[in-house]
Amino acid sequence: MQTVLSKRDAFPDASGVALAAQSFADEPLGRIGTLEVRLARHEDEIAAAQEVRYRVFYDELGAKHDTSLAPERRDADRFDAICDHLLVVDTALPGPEHKRIVGTYRLLRQERAVAAGGFYSEDEFELKNLVARHPGRRFLELGRSCVLAEYRSKRTIEVLWQGIWAYVNRHDIDVMAGCASFHGTVPAAHAEALSYLHHHCRTDGVWDVRAVPGRYSSMDLMPKEAISAKSAIVAMPPLIKGYLRLGARIGDGCVIDEDFGTVDVFVVLPVKEISSRYINYYGSEAQRFAA
Template identity: 80%
Template sequence: MQTALPERDTFLNANGAAIIARLADDVFRSEALGRIGNLEVRLARDPAEIAAAQEVRYRVFYDELGAKQSVAHSLDRRDADRFDAICDHLLVLDMSLPGPAHSRIVGTYRLLRQESAVAAGGFYSEDEFELKKLITRHPGQRFLELGRSCVLPEYRSKRTIEVLWQGIWAYINHYDVGVMAGCASFHGTVPAAHSEALSYLAHHCRTSSAWDVRAIPSRYCSMDLMPAEAINVKSAIAAMPPLIKGYLRIGARIGDGCVIDEDFGTVDVFIVMPVKEISARYVNYYGGEGQRFAA
């Protein structure tokens, strides 16, 4: 009787587990991660869908909001950079529209997992904020960078935001993400134009010391532009972009300082969302859907 070598059994078991995990990942990436009415959210499946997401980004960031165009951007009318190749692209599709899937994309979010960022030399937001220092302080966590969020004007509704969050929750459950982070933006390049909203964030929404992250020194701009007693809370919150208000609702906190992005014409703040600290109300609301679609 032939006895299997322990080393061989270990190799076969590990290889088999890796194959099973890869097959499960392939299934996850091929299916819907959320659905509300005619809107469906899932990951991009091929280069054509990624290109279509880049075209949606171009329409919002360049045509609508006036970001600076390079020659390459102008020629192909796509917002693209070196990070697109290593990111997952979350898509919202209007399934009632005619034509192939890539023509139905009405919103997108770019997702960069820590392991992919490490292999590529870092996260996108490290050009503005000291994210690497934060990650070093939390070696047991798995970080996910959220970025390039945009939705076409006619689809900017609560329903679209909710279906996007269904997709994000399914994604963080599937990949066991511990911390979500990334930049969020105010339009324009003058922090003082957003003094009340930025000051509200500085006084009331800052991260705890354990999760603090600072704008890099060469680009640091203060958010504390008004004394706390001068802030009208209602008008400060009303002046915030919907994305930032959405982050705050689920319990996200804000890093130290803001950064002016001249290329995109924005004032950026940094969002930190440890998954365990997100409001239980939203974990129950979105997490149930995320678990269902991630299963």
């Protein structure tokens, strides 16, 4: 499967990014304490989100440096121009608002992906096939999730999900999907967690999705009876645990991303499968932002 856009593509001109964000209103999509979540509104805010991504992915987690990104210290690719950028802003910080961004999530709606030639994650997983099996449903790809180290708390995750839930309601999204990552490039280092996902959390039937041929690595690394559910879940990244709590399922196979130094799995979350208690929890605050 081929997509015309790749992970390592250069960042386009600034005007293309600005146009992608200007059609959205300025209001917040959620708020907890001093943390506010909303969409990026202009070029400076998208650039600031890219700087946050660079600090997390490259400086902290050791992604391989692309020489084209180094001078500006921004994690950027061509998908940024067609995505909406969800931002967590700490309103208590001093300085201009775009300097208060402490977390970000990149959101790619199906109609924009189709117009641009494909989804970001099609380089790793057969998302195109999954979408084709559901012609009446609207997909949203979530990716490039990161939060600065000092803000990695339950409160920040909750305000992000307030924003996502408001966005999903605003755009009538039926299915959320995207890659989530384990740190490092050796699946065996995450054998118990990956095996738990394989045995207990797999997509099936009409929702099944598989890693692309040539990049497929098995997640079936331990027999089912040898897995401790408790230790497997503890070993998972918080983002993956959060998805599972909401009712997400995991595709078949993982993919090693040598550039970002991760083992990626694919998450599928039909909105109708989200537990009602989480809809009530996030929706009680976020629903008023969704209109």
